[in-house]
Amino acid sequence: MTRFDPSHALYVDLYQLTMGQAYLRSGQTAEATFSLFVRNLPPDRGFLLFAGLEDVLKYLEELRFTFGDLDYLRSTGQFGDDFIEYLAKFRFTGSVRAMDEGTAFFANEPMIEVTAPVIEGQIVETFLINQVNMASLFATKAARVVKAAGGAGVADFAARRTHGTDAGNKFARSSYIGGFVGTSNVGAGARYEISTIGTMAHSFITSFDSELKAFRAYADAFPDSATLLVDTYDTVNGIEAAVTVAHELETRGSRLAGIRLDSGDIGFLSRIARRMLDDASLGYVQIVASGGLDEFSIEALARSGAPIGAYGVGTLAGVSADAPWSDAAYKQVTYDGRPVAKFSPGKATFSGPKQVWRCFDARNGIVAHDHLTSADADSPEPNATKLLNVVMRDGTVTGDLLSLRQARDLARMELERLPESVLELEKPMSVPVRVSDELLAGSPGREKM
Numbered sequence: 001m002t003r004f005d006p007s008h009a010l011y012v013d014l015y016q017l018t019m020g021q022a023y024l025r026s027g028q029t030a031e032a033t034f035s036l037f038v039r040n041l042p043p044d045r046g047f048l049l050f051a052g053l054e055d056v057l058k059y060l061e062e063l064r065f066t067f068g069d070l071d072y073l074r075s076t077g078q079f080g081d082d083f084i085e086y087l088a089k090f091r092f093t094g095s096v097r098a099m100d101e102g103t104a105f106f107a108n109e110p111m112i113e114v115t116a117p118v119i120e121g122q123i124v125e126t127f128l129i130n131q132v133n134m135a136s137l138f139a140t141k142a143a144r145v146v147k148a149a150g151g152a153g154v155a156d157f158a159a160r161r162t163h164g165t166d167a168g169n170k171f172a173r174s175s176y177i178g179g180f181v182g183t184s185n186v187g188a189g190a191r192y193e194i195s196t197i198g199t200m201a202h203s204f205i206t207s208f209d210s211e212l213k214a215f216r217a218y219a220d221a222f223p224d225s226a227t228l229l230v231d232t233y234d235t236v237n238g239i240e241a242a243v244t245v246a247h248e249l250e251t252r253g254s255r256l257a258g259i260r261l262d263s264g265d266i267g268f269l270s271r272i273a274r275r276m277l278d279d280a281s282l283g284y285v286q287i288v289a290s291g292g293l294d295e296f297s298i299e300a301l302a303r304s305g306a307p308i309g310a311y312g313v314g315t316l317a318g319v320s321a322d323a324p325w326s327d328a329a330y331k332q333v334t335y336d337g338r339p340v341a342k343f344s345p346g347k348a349t350f351s352g353p354k355q356v357w358r359c360f361d362a363r364n365g366i367v368a369h370d371h372l373t374s375a376d377a378d379s380p381e382p383n384a385t386k387l388l389n390v391v392m393r394d395g396t397v398t399g400d401l402l403s404l405r406q407a408r409d410l411a412r413m414e415l416e417r418l419p420e421s422v423l424e425l426e427k428p429m430s431v432p433v434r435v436s437d438e439l440l441a442g443s444p445g446r447e448k449m
Contacts, residue, residue, distance in 0.1 A: 004072060009065045009090075012126045017073070020119045021083040030336035031094075032118040033353050035110040036128055037331075042137070042323035046428030047104045047418060049143055049411055050111045051174045052135030054101065056128055057397050060092045063124070092120050096392035097375075099356070100402050102139075102177050102410035103387055104418060106370060106431050109356045111136075113375075113388065118335065125330045133328040134167065135174045141295075141320040142178025143415060145313055147423060148299035153310040155197040156183035157290060158318025171318050177407045184312070192404055197312075199227040199260050199288065206232065212241045219245050223254035227288055230259045230273070239273050243280045258286035258309070266291070267306040274307040286310060294321065295425055350439045357384040360417070367417050369432040374439060 023029055041048060065073075065087045073079050073087070094116020105111055111132060114121050146154050156175045162168040172188030182195035189196035200218055208214035211233060219226045228245065230238030239259060246256035259277075261269050266289050277285050289301070290312035298311055315321070331349045332340055341351035353375035360383065361368045370387075371380040379386070390398055402410065421429040 004068050006072065007064065007066045007069055008059055008127065009063055009087075009123075010069050010072070011130070012123055016123050016125060017083075018078065019122055020086075021079055023119050023122070024083055024086055025080075029117055029119060031115060031334075032121050032332050032336070033113055033115045033334040034121045034125070034330055035333050035349070035354065036112040036114070036132060037108055037110045037329060038105075039107060039327040039329055039347070041107050041430060042326050044426050044428065045140060045323060046422035046424065046430045047106060047140070048136050048326065049139040049178060049414070050099045050103045050105050050132070050136055051101050051139040051177050051407070052132040052170075053098050053112070053391070054401060055131045055135070055170075056098075056112065057096065057392055057401070059127055059131070060094075060096065060124065060392060061395065061397060063090070063092045065090055086119075090120075090123075091395060092116065092124065093395045094120055094392070095390065095394065097353075097388045098391045099387045100389075100407065100410055102402065102407035102414060104367075104411075104414040104431075105356070105387075106433050108350070108433060109370060109372060110354050110388065113333075113353055115334075115353070118332075121332075129328050129330050131170075133326055135170055137320045137323065137326060138171045138174035138318075139178040139411065141317050141323070142175035142180050143411065144295040144425060145293075145298060145311075145317055146179035147415070148295040148302060148425065149311055150302040152302070152308055153181040154179070154298075155310065155312050156180050156185065156188075156318070157312040157314035159183075159185040159188070161315040162318040168318070173404065175317065176404060177411050179408070179412060180313075181310075194404075199258075199312075200229050202229065202232045202262075205229065211238055212244060215241050215245045216248070219249055219254075219256065223249055223252065225257050227258040227260050227286075228256065229262060231261055231263050231269075235261065235264060235269050236272060236276075239276050242285075243276060243282060246277075246282050246285060247280070256282070256285050258288050260288040260290060260312070262289075262291040266308070267301050267304050270301075270306045270308050288312060290314070292316065296322075299425060350435070352439070354388070354439070356387040357381070358387055359384045365417060366419055367422075367431055369434055371434045371436070372439060373436040377436060377438065380434075380436065 098112045156172050158171050159168040169188045172183040172185045173192045176194050182197040184198045205214040215228050228242045242259045270287050273287050286309035288310045289308045293313050294316035333351050339351035342349045355373050355375050357371040359368050359381050
C-alpha cells in the first residue's frame, strides 16, 4: 500500500490554513511582521543559545505545496478552490531579520522577525517555532554540559534516545554549536561535517569467550584509535585486561587511545583506573566516562577531581531532560504598516519591529545588559552591538550565513562574555533587558523591564 508522504508545507497547525483562507476571502492580505521570542527562560536557565536558523531559512526558500499536499487539503472538504489555487502558487516572498546562530539571548528578545504578506507569515509559524525552540534548547543544554566538564571534551552519544531521527540529527548539530567535540551519529557527522566519535558496546565483549580476547580483536582492528569498554563484568579486571592490550600495542608501535567507564561509581572507578594506568606507565591512555550523565553529575565529578579526560553524554542531554520545552511564541507586531500588540495579562507583547542591542561593561568587556528598541532606533548607548540583521530578502537568503564552525566559535565567545552568575547551573541570574520608552508607550500592559 502506498501512503501519501506530505511535504514540510503541511507541517502547519490547521488554524494557520483556515485563517489563510479567511484572510484571502476578506481581502486582508497586506504585509505583516511577526516576532519569534521566548516569554520566559526555562528553569535554571540564565540564558539560551540561538540555533536553528539554517533550517528555517532553507525551509522558507524551498517552501512549496506539492500536488499531493493540495489533493489532501481538497479531500478534507475544509478549503475552497480559490484557496487551493492560491496554495498551488505559494512561495515565501518575505524578508527575515535574525540573530546569528550561537548568539546568547534572553526573555522577550526576538531572535527572528519575519515580514511578509500576512498569509505567508502566518503559515510558517508552526515550523519556525518548532525548529528554533528545539535547536536552541539543545545548544543551551550542550553549553551547560561543556561548562560543567571544565575543559574535558564532551561528545554526543544521544542518537538512540532522542525523540525521533530528526531530533537526533538536530541535537548533533546544535550540541556542536554548544561546544561538543563530536557525535556518535554517523549520519549527522556526514550531514554537518562533524567529527564522529565512538567506542564499543558490551555486546561486542560478550560475543567473545573472554574480555581479553574481545579487547585484542578490537585493538587489532583499530590499533591507533581503540577505546576499550572495561565495565562489562568486573571493572578492575577489565582495566587489567586493557593494560595488557595497551602493552601489546606498544610492542607494535601503536597506542591504546582510552578506556571507558559506563556504570558504577564513576568517580571512584576513575581514580582506580588512573592509578592502574599510571602504575603501568600508560599515562597517555585517556579515561572516558558515560552512562546517564548530564551537567549536574559531570559538575560533581569535576569538582571531586575525578581524573576523567572526556565524556560521552546521551539521553539526558539529547532530550534536554531538565528543561525539555521553552515558552516560545510567534506574535504579529505590525499589519499594513500599523503597529499591533497583544494586551492579555501575562502574555502582553511589544508592538512593532524591534532591534536588540548588546551593551558591555567598558571595564571588562562582560555583557552588562541588553536594550530592546524599535527596529529603526539609533544605538541606545555608545559601542552597543545590534543583534538582528537581514538574512533573507524577497524569499532569498542574503549574503553568507555563519558556518557551523563559526556559529560554534560565536557561542564560545558569547559565553565567555556573560557574567558568571548567568552561567550558573542552578538558580542563575539573567542579563537585564532594558526596553525603550518608545516601545513601552506603544504597548499597554507591558511594564519596564
